Amino acid sequence: MTFSLSSPARTLDELVIAFFRASEGQWRSQRRYYTLKNNQTEEVTSYITVRYLTPDSQELQTLARLHDLPEGMLLSCGTEVTWESHYDSPSRKPAQGSTLFGARDGLLYRDRGFATPKPIVARFDFRDEHTMRLFTEYDQSSFEEELKLIGHQYRTRQTIISRAGEEQMIGQYLEKRL
Secondary structure, X not given: OOOOOOOOOOOHHHHHHHHHXXXXXXXXXXXXXXXXXXXXXXXXXXXXXXXXXXXXXXXXXXXXHHOOOOOXXXXXXXXXXXXXXXXXXXXXXXXXXXXXXXXXXXXXXXXXXXXXXXXXXXXXXXXXXXXXXXEEEEOOEEEEEEXXXXXXXXXXXXXXEEEOOEEEEEEEEEXXXX
């Protein structure tokens, strides 16, 4: 299976649809989190499943209601991401969960945030057709994330987490399609 994301002058919605479709599948994610203040590093291996969602899917309709979007307003597309994470530290137990993402007009609606169970909205854009950037703010924290598709088999991600204008943590991920 091959994915082509290249075409001239695509809209944000066209880009996110192609990006989410290309991300669909199962991934093994090797993550490293750097806590900047105390110089600690944590390593995590996660198994991720990304399922593409069409505008008329029940999940995206539920997400639109959760965000109080106007009746009949459809999200352009979305994904359901489920994961199971295993930490290298023996003091941390495995974790699992899921998140819904829905996109429209440069906004990414989520049923929960990285550090909150509450629904959140992020802004997104594309540096190029293979690289999606997310910008999220809540609870005095900001999250800058970049996801890059590298061919069909790999994705990289980097997240910078700041609080009160000061960088707190950097997360770096290498994801390989299973």
